[in-house]
Amino acid sequence: MDKRLVTSAVGGRFTLDGMQAPSPKPDALFAPLPDATAEVRISLGDRSYPILIGSGLLDSPATWAGLPKASTAFIVTNTTLDPLYALRLEVALKPHYPAVRTVVLPDGEAHKNWQTLNLIFDALLANESDRKTVLFALGGGVVGDMTGFAAASYMRGVPFVQVPTTLLAQVDSSVGGKTAINHPLGKNMIGAFYQPHLVVCDLDLLETLPKRELSAGLAEVIKYGPIADMAFFDWIESHLDALLASDPAALAHAVQRSCEIKAWVVAQDEREGGLRAILNFGHTFGHAIEAGMGYGAWLHGEGVGCGMVMAARLSQRMGLVDATLVQRLTRLIHRAGLPIQGPLLSETDNAGRYLELMRVDKKAEAGEIRFIVIDGPGRAALRTAPDALVREVIDDCCLSG
Ligand SMILES: NC(=O)c1ccc[n+]([C@@H]2O[C@H](COP(=O)([O-])OP(=O)(O)OC[C@H]3O[C@@H](n4cnc5c(N)ncnc54)[C@H](O)[C@@H]3O)[C@@H](O)[C@H]2O)c1
Numbered sequence: 497m498d499k500r501l502v503t504s505a506v507g508g509r510f511t512l513d514g515m516q517a518p519s520p521k522p523d524a525l526f527a528p529l530p531d532a533t534a535e536v537r538i539s540l541g542d543r544s545y546p547i548l549i550g551s552g553l554l555d556s557p558a559t560w561a562g563l564p565k566a567s568t569a570f571i572v573t574n575t576t577l578d579p580l581y582a583l584r585l586e587v588a589l590k591p592h593y594p595a596v597r598t599v600v601l602p603d604g605e606a607h608k609n610w611q612t613l614n615l616i617f618d619a620l621l622a623n624e625s626d627r628k629t630v631l632f633a634l635g636g637g638v639v640g641d642m643t644g645f646a647a648a649s650y651m652r653g654v655p656f657v658q659v660p661t662t663l664l665a666q667v668d669s670s671v672g673g674k675t676a677i678n679h680p681l682g683k684n685m686i687g688a689f690y691q692p693h694l695v696v697c698d699l700d701l702l703e704t705l706p707k708r709e710l711s712a713g714l715a716e717v718i719k720y721g722p723i724a725d726m727a728f729f730d731w732i733e734s735h736l737d738a739l740l741a742s743d744p745a746a747l748a749h750a751v752q753r754s755c756e757i758k759a760w761v762v763a764q765d766e767r768e769g770g771l772r773a774i775l776n777f778g779h780t781f782g783h784a785i786e787a788g789m790g791y792g793a794w795l796h797g798e799g800v801g802c803g804m805v806m807a808a809r810l811s812q813r814m815g816l817v818d819a820t821l822v823q824r825l826t827r828l829i830h831r832a833g834l835p836i837q838g839p840l841l842s843e844t845d846n847a848g849r850y851l852e853l854m855r856v857d858k859k860a861e862a863g864e865i866r867f868i869v870i871d872g873p874g875r876a877a878l879r880t881a882p883d884a885l886v887r888e889v890i891d892d893c894c895l896s897g
């Protein structure tokens with residue numbers, strides 16, 4: 497009998513009596529991880545953790561062994577992923593936790609806010625969850641960012657695990673401990689640095705991902721090339737068709753190399769005192785597009801794709817890179833199915849509106865916008881730029897009326 501209950505009028509659902517699905521045979525608990533599982537480690541002293549990358553990880557009991565003991569595991573997911581994967585995760589966790597609950601959030605960037613965050617707290621408190629409760633973020637970057645923030649603040653911090661289901665979340669957002677919600681005046685403005693205990697990238701989960709979301713994830717994969725690894729950029733150029741066709745081997749390499757680069761950056765600069773800012777390549781322009789269009793109209797990856805074109809053009813105008821690299825990057829972003837022209841954010845002063853939105857970027861200091869620019873192939877730098885130059889780039893890159 498399925499005892500899942502809908503308990504909230506605003507989209508939350510959590511199990512009151514644990515789930516009744518069959519548990520794996522005891523032998524299965526001692527089975528090794530599936531063959532060909534790769535592991536990338538985030539090295540942060542006592543906050544270090546592994547990222548597991550491979551196939552068949554969701555259903556493998558070995559994946560979930562070794563996590564902190566607790567009376568309850570709490571899965572946070574959304575209305576799209578709940579029917580696809582939540583029950584399978586519940587079954588896999590059941591041998592490890594006496595109770596497994598699930599809370600279901602509304603889907604979408606437009607819901608990455610206080611109101612939705614509160615649904616997680618409502619469910620945790622209604623369930624009398626204690627400070628050992630382990631949260632599991634089953635979803636893309638939106639679910640991951642909100643679950644992480646909930647884990648950071650519920651009872652001043654409970655353990656959590658990332659189970660990213662989008663390419664974007666597997667290559668970027670689930671790794672490194674940035675958690676946040678949006679504010680109407682700015683993207684990811686309220687949040688915390690809080691590391692998960694484990695990240696599980698099951699590549700099989702990407703099979704149900706819509707093509708538009710796959711392209712959005714490719715933006716963050718492409719990002720790692722010009723800022724850190726031109727050999728990886730070359731590899732993406734030659735394997736883009738395989739990636740777009742969701743070829744398992746190509747996806748496995750893209751996820752692993754992206755996580756390795758992110759791990760290398762985060763290990764040196766966990767709280768973005770310096771180096772970590774390079775991961776924001778394309779994001780200053782991209783966040784302005786996301787906020788200016790209204791959250792959810794452009795996908796985060798689409799904003800980043802277009803934002804990278806703008807940031808590359810700015811780098812070129814600042815004399816830091818030549819036109820060849822800018823053209824290669826633009827062509828790759830276009831081939832990946834991402835926009836390379838910015839939207840009009842204002843009929844009267846488009847560039848002014850971009851600048852206004854970019855001044856609330858977290859990298860801005862005393863109202864001065866700072867951009868991640870390409871400082872030669874495979875190298876990035878944080879720079880300010882004169883407004884007039886930025887205006888020229890925006891005018892160049894935006895669709896005209
Ligand atoms: N914390 C970080 O370091 C960091 C880094 C990059 C991005 N982000 C954040 O991540 C968010 C974007 O994440 P996203 O691109 O994963 O978007 P998302 O979480 O909104 O997921 C995209 C859509 O795909 C659906 N979906 C997810 N997995 C699916 C699957 N396997 N099958 C079918 N549908 C699936 C979701 O329900 C959603 O509708 C943004 O809010 C961004 O700010 C955070």
Ligand SMILES: [Zn+2]
Binds near residue numbers: 668716779796800
């Ligand atoms: Zn991003």
